[in-house]
Amino acid sequence: QLQLVESGGGLVQPGGSLRLSCAASGFTLDDYAIGWFRQAPGKERERVSCISSSGGSTNYADSVKGRFTISRDNAKNTVYLQMNSLKPEDTAVYYCAAGPFRLCVLRSSNYDYWGQGTQVTVSS
Numbered sequence: 001q002l003q004l005v006e007s008g009g010g011l012v013q014p015g016g017s018l019r020l021s022c023a024a025s026g027f028t029l030d031d032y033a034i035g036w037f038r039q040a041p042g043k044e045r046e047r048v049s050c051i052s053s054s055g056g057s058t059n060y061a062d063s064v065k066g067r068f069t070i071s072r073d074n075a076k077n078t079v080y081l082q083m084n085s086l087k088p089e090d091t092a093v094y095y096c097a098a099g100p101f102r103l104c105v106l107r108s109s110n111y112d113y114w115g116q117g118t119q120v121t122v123s124s
Contacts, residue, residue, distance in 0.1 A: 002026040002113055005094045006096050011085055011116030014123070015018065020081040022096030022115060029053075033099050034079040036070065037108050038092035038120075048094070049081060050104040057104045064090075093117040 008020040022034065035050040047069040049060045058070050069082040079096060097111035105111075 004115035006115040008010040009120045011121045012032045013124050016086050019085045022079040024077045029077050030074050033101050036081050038094045040092040047106040048116050050106050052101040052104045059104045088122045
C-alpha cells in the first residue's frame with residue numbers, strides 16, 4: 001500500500017523553527033517529485049515548495065522563499081521541509097504529495113499520492 005506520512009508539526013512561537021518530514025512506505029521516492037502544500041482554516045490549499053526526484057531542482061512560493069528549505073534523502077525514503085522564521089500566517093495543515101515525474105511542479109493537481117497532513121501552529 002502506497003502511503004505518505006507527515007510528521008514534525010506542532011506549536012511554535014513566531015520566529016521559531018520546525019522541520020517537517022514526509023516518509024514514504026510501499027514505494028520508493030527515487031522516481032517521484034515531491035511537493036509540500038498547506039491549507040489554513042477557511043482558505044484554499046496553497047502551494048509551498050517542491051523538489052525534483054533527484055533533488056537537484058527546488059522551487060518555493062514567494063511567501064516562504066528565504067525561510068523554508070526543502071530537501072530529500074532518497075536512501076531514507078524521506079523528504080524534509082525546514083521552516084525557519086515562522087510567522088502566524090504560516091499556520092496551516094501541511095501536506096506532502098508525490099508525483100510520478102521528475103521535475104519540480106508547484107501544482108497540486110499533478111500529484112497522485114497525498115499524506116494525511118500535520119498541523120503547524122505559529123502563535124505566541
